[in-house]
Amino acid sequence: MLTALDKKLLQEIADLHGEPPGAFNIRKDGQGIERRSLEGIEINPKQDQPGIDVQVASGKEGTVHIPVILTETDLSDLVYNTIDIGEGSDITLVAGCGIHNPGSGNAQHDGIHEIRVRRGARLVYTEKHFGEGDQGGKRVLNPKTVLFIEEGAYAELELVQIRGVDQTSRVTEAEVEAGGRLVMYERLLTDGEQTADSDILVKLMGEESAARIISRSVAQGSSSQKFYPRLLAYGPGRGHVECDSIIMDRATVRSVPEIWAENADAELVHEAAIGKIAGEQLIKLMALGLTEEEAEEAIISGFLK
Amino acid sequence: MLSLQNINLELEVEERRVPILNDVNLEFEAGKMYALTGPNGSGKSSVARVAMGIYRQTAGQVVYNGEDVSDLGISERARKGIGYAFQHPPRFKGMPVKDMLEMAFKYSDGYNCQVLRDIGLCPDDYLERTLDNSLSGGEIKRIEIATLLAQNPKVRIFDEPEAGIDLWSFEQLIDVIGSSHREDTTTVVISHQEKILNMVDEIILIRDGTVSMRGSREEIWPQIKESAECACRNSCRLEGEIYADCPR
Ligand SMILES: Nc1ncnc2c1ncn2[C@@H]1O[C@H](COP(=O)(O)OP(=O)(O)O)[C@@H](O)[C@H]1O
Numbered sequence: 001m002l003t004a005l006d007k008k009l010l011q012e013i014a015d016l017h018g019e020p021p022g023a024f025n026i027r028k029d030g031q032g033i034e035r036r037s038l039e040g041i042e043i044n045p046k047q048d049q050p051g052i053d054v055q056v057a058s059g060k061e062g063t064v065h066i067p068v069i070l071t072e073t074d075l076s077d078l079v080y081n082t083i084d085i086g087e088g089s090d091i092t093l094v095a096g097c098g099i100h101n102p103g104s105g106n107a108q109h110d111g112i113h114e115i116r117v118r119r120g121a122r123l124v125y126t127e128k129h130f131g132e133g134d135q136g137g138k139r140v141l142n143p144k145t146v147l148f149i150e151e152g153a154y155a156e157l158e159l160v161q162i163r164g165v166d167q168t169s170r171v172t173e174a175e176v177e178a179g180g181r182l183v184m185y186e187r188l189l190t191d192g193e194q195t196a197d198s199d200i201l202v203k204l205m206g207e208e209s210a211a212r213i214i215s216r217s218v219a220q221g222s223s224s225q226k227f228y229p230r231l232l233a234y235g236p237g238r239g240h241v242e243c244d245s246i247i248m249d250r251a252t253v254r255s256v257p258e259i260w261a262e263n264a265d266a267e268l269v270h271e272a273a274i275g276k277i278a279g280e281q282l283i284k285l286m287a288l289g290l291t292e293e294e295a296e297e298a299i300i301s302g303f304l305k
Numbered sequence: 306m307l308s309l310q311n312i313n314l315e316l317e318v319e320e321r322r323v324p325i326l327n328d329v330n331l332e333f334e335a336g337k338m339y340a341l342t343g344p345n346g347s348g349k350s351s352v353a354r355v356a357m358g359i360y361r362q363t364a365g366q367v368v369y370n371g372e373d374v375s376d377l378g379i380s381e382r383a384r385k386g387i388g389y390a391f392q393h394p395p396r397f398k399g400m401p402v403k404d405m406l407e408m409a410f411k412y413s414d415g416y417n418c419q420v421l422r423d424i425g426l427c428p429d430d431y432l433e434r435t436l437d438n439s440l441s442g443g444e445i446k447r448i449e450i451a452t453l454l455a456q457n458p459k460v461r462i463f464d465e466p467e468a469g470i471d472l473w474s475f476e477q478l479i480d481v482i483g484s485s486h487r488e489d490t491t492t493v494v495i496s497h498q499e500k501i502l503n504m505v506d507e508i509i510l511i512r513d514g515t516v517s518m519r520g521s522r523e524e525i526w527p528q529i530k531e532s533a534e535c536a537c538r539n540s541c542r543l544e545g546e547i548y549a550d551c552p553r
């Protein structure tokens with residue numbers, strides 16, 4: 001029942017060719033259209049509000065796809081998903097949103113995810129954003145992700161948005177308990193008049209909790225970006241924030257990392273850099289025969305890899 | 306193959322035009338190997354950069370295979386067959402070594418990832434590494450040389466290839482530069498190393514932005530021995546590598 005356009009969007013955001021493997025839920029234009037639960041990985045629609053509950057039992061391994069696609073204009077889709085990864089499980093969860101806005105009105109998706117990674121579990125979460133449409137309608141995406149990483153659990157987040165989304169305001173919050181680890185990669189490219197804001201607050205709650213936030217962005221055209229990654233250690237945790245932006249044309253980038261410790265054994269580091277592509281980098285690649293445009297493209301795509 | 310004719314170069318330094326090269330005339334023939342030597346700051350890298358099109362000369366011509374390429378950009382000269390391994394290769398965040406080599410192969414034929422092994426790096430260990438600060442100065446330098454070997458251009462200019470390279474690799478480096486040199490290629494090595502000066506057909510001494518002497522090793526070496534040794538110590542120290550003395 002998926003149209004060619006649906007399939008294209010799914011491929012863009014989740015590398016899917018047709019029906020996903022494993023458990024999944026596909027939401028299109030504000031409604032769940034296809035869903036599959038597996039033993040130990042239950043996906044059910046919420047009763048009281050739009051969205052789903054994903055319940056993974058203890059000790060499960062598997063993949064869960066929960067992509068969202070929008071193909072209409074003048075549509076605002078708000079969804080609450082609750083995801084519970086059982087103790088000791090090992091799960092790859094692919095979320096993401098693809099928008100094809102066929103008109104001049106807004107197409108907006110606000111996805112609110114609450115994710116609990118229970119003791120000793122491991123979660124790899126990827127969320128890709130994609131937008132297209134040539135009638136001038138805006139594509140807007142405002143994801144909020146709230147994570148609880150329990151003792152000894154591990155979560156890896158990969159948040160990617162490369163072109164096509166006009167406006168995004170992203171909030172990510174995480175609490176990491178003792179022995180828990182969080183690694184978060186953010187990759188962002190904006191151009192034209194696009195705007196992107198990313199607010200991150202990671203709290204290291206217990207002993208030996210650790211977090212790394214690695215944010216790379218490219219701002220082209222007249223686009224603007226703001227980053228507020230905050231890392232707070234209540235206990236003897238270790239954390240590293242790294243924000244690195246390439247700025248081009250008439251773009252603006254603000255990067256305000258904050259580290260905040262309330263324990264003398266905490267170790268927190270932040271690094272932030274904004275700069276244009278170095279002339280020597282372009283020259284080096286041109287000396288291999290690439291044109292200036294090809295060189296720029298290669299540098300950006302490496303940077304956002 | 307490649308000739309620089311009456312080259313003058315001025316560069317802008319703090320809004321002042323500073324003369325860098327003054328009436329440089331050089332002729333590089335196919336099948337021959339050359340060393341460019343001379344004190345630090347004498348203009349050796351600038352000569353290479355003018356040949357590559359990175360710096361535009363204020364007067365004079367760059368002629369490649371009979372064609373005046375003075376107005377061609379860097380990319381066009383590269384595609385025609387001029388190649389340059391940088392003295393200070395830039396680093397690239399996120400870019401794997403593999404991608405760099407693939408870009409180098411794009412306009413060439415023949416070579417493969419073997420080039421890494423040729424300069425003493427195991428491809429399995431390095432192809433996926435990124436060209437950022439996680440690589441040491443010596444590693445970046447070797448990858449730069451491998452990239453030029455991969456590109457396999459007709460004119461190959463190596464700019465102080467020995468900097469930051471340990472003794473064992475230095476022997477290997479000389480071997481690979483020598484063995485990859487062909488009848489139809491011109492190899493130019495900017496260097497202070499006696500071993501490199503020993504392997505070439507002709508040594509060119511650059512001083513104060515101009516060619517001060519050309520000739521065989523026997524003719525040139527006595528003239529530059531002292532300053533070359535001194536410069537070599539300097540470059541060893543500057544690279545911060547952990548060998549006690551020059552590879553000489
Ligand atoms: N891009 C540049 N801007 C300003 N001055 C430069 C630049 N490149 C080289 N120079 C100057 O030109 C002179 C020659 O430099 P270079 O060609 O790098 O010498 P060498 O390679 O022989 O050490 C030096 O005085 C150097 O400071």
Ligand SMILES: [Mg+2]
Binds near residue numbers: 349350392
């Ligand atoms: Mg130099």
